[in-house]
Amino acid sequence: MARDLVERASDEVQFDHYYEVLSGPVHGVPRLRQLISGLKIIIGIVQSLILAVRQRPHALFLTGGWVGFPMAVACWLVRCPIVIYVPDIEPGLTLRILGRYFAKAIAATVAETVQFYPGRHVVETGYPLRREILDADRAQSIRKLRLDPDRRTLLVFGGSRGSRSINTALGTIAPALLAEGLQIVHISGKLDWPQVQAQHAALSDDQKAYYQIYSFLPDIGQAFAAADLVISRAGAATLAEYPQLGLPAILVPYPYAWRYQKVNADHLVERGAAVRLDDDKLGEDLLPTIRGLLNDPGRLDAMRDAALALRQPNGAENIARLIVETARR
Numbered sequence: 288m289a290r291d292l293v294e295r296a297s298d299e300v301q302f303d304h305y306y307e308v309l310s311g312p313v314h315g316v317p318r319l320r321q322l323i324s325g326l327k328i329i330i331g332i333v334q335s336l337i338l339a340v341r342q343r344p345h346a347l348f349l350t351g352g353w354v355g356f357p358m359a360v361a362c363w364l365v366r367c368p369i370v371i372y373v374p375d376i377e378p379g380l381t382l383r384i385l386g387r388y389f390a391k392a393i394a395a396t397v398a399e400t401v402q403f404y405p406g407r408h409v410v411e412t413g414y415p416l417r418r419e420i421l422d423a424d425r426a427q428s429i430r431k432l433r434l435d436p437d438r439r440t441l442l443v444f445g446g447s448r449g450s451r452s453i454n455t456a457l458g459t460i461a462p463a464l465l466a467e468g469l470q471i472v473h474i475s476g477k478l479d480w481p482q483v484q485a486q487h488a489a490l491s492d493d494q495k496a497y498y499q500i501y502s503f504l505p506d507i508g509q510a511f512a513a514a515d516l517v518i519s520r521a522g523a524a525t526l527a528e529y530p531q532l533g534l535p536a537i538l539v540p541y542p543y544a545w546r547y548q549k550v551n552a553d554h555l556v557e558r559g560a561a562v563r564l565d566d567d568k569l570g571e572d573l574l575p576t577i578r579g580l581l582n583d584p585g586r587l588d589a590m591r592d593a594a595l596a597l598r599q600p601n602g603a604e605n606i607a608r609l610i611v612e613t614a615r616r
């Protein structure tokens with residue numbers, strides 16, 4: 288995944304160096320996989336030590352899980368200060384270990400992450416937002432997406448691979464929503480794209496005119512800015528992207544990834560910016576929830592204001608500043 292991102296970003300981002308070291312998962316995998324991963328991690332630490340000695344970095348910045356563990360150990364051994372970033376409210380196992388025993392500073396999307404790192408240096412930085420999110424304009428986005436400015440817009444978004452349960456539930460209720468005067472922008476992801484195309488083809492021509500489908504939308508900021516309500520999972524980005532644009536949300540946490548998404552969703556729900564639905568109840572709860580929100584403009588406005596109150600647009604700058612300050616200590 289990282290290699291693909293580096294190659295795709297090469298026209299916009301100039302990397303001074305790019306290296307790969309071995310690593311592997313040890314949590315939630317079979318015993319044989321754990322043993323293989325343990326061997327890879329040992330080799331990866333040796334590879335990382337060689338890199339650390341050659342490069343002599345002033346700081347190591349990392350996020351994510353087991354991928355960065357060998358480099359973190361190597362930099363800790365050569366006394367290179369480590370800064371980690373915790374995007375979700377609750378850190379995963381690797382970030383929890385690195386934050387408690389290796390990192391000199393911890394950047395967090397929200398202040399509530401401090402409870403997982405007692406006695407450690409945790410800084411609430413916000414989430415690093417892409418320029419397309421920061422610059423998104425509602426009127427311009429409606430024009431670019433060729434939406435009807437007189438209709439309310441429902442955005443359905445399941446991530447890069449998509450969400451089968453969300454896609455299936457929407458396919459069932461889309462005709463009713465369209466009949467009630469709503470327009471839909473549906474970003475299905477690659478997983479269910481043939482199914483979504485088939486559902487769309489079964490609609491009448493009048494319905495298709497107000498139901499846009501995409502497997503992937505490069506400028507997702509336009510869809511966020513144009514929407515009146517979004518239905519999505521509750522990954523870390525939702526903590527920042529929806530507040531940045533004041534977008535009310537119906538969040539459906541992914542049920543098979545520990546509890547990270549549930550904690551993220553509940554953070555927004557408790558502050559009045561979102562509603563949470565359980566994945567296994569989408570079939571019965573999604574349509575009445577959408578209707579209840581869209582038929583209550585006062586509640587939608589309150590959710591929009593609550594989301595905007597959580598906005599932190601300078602996440603990338605704050606993280607960069609923390610890295611520089613830590614490297615200078």
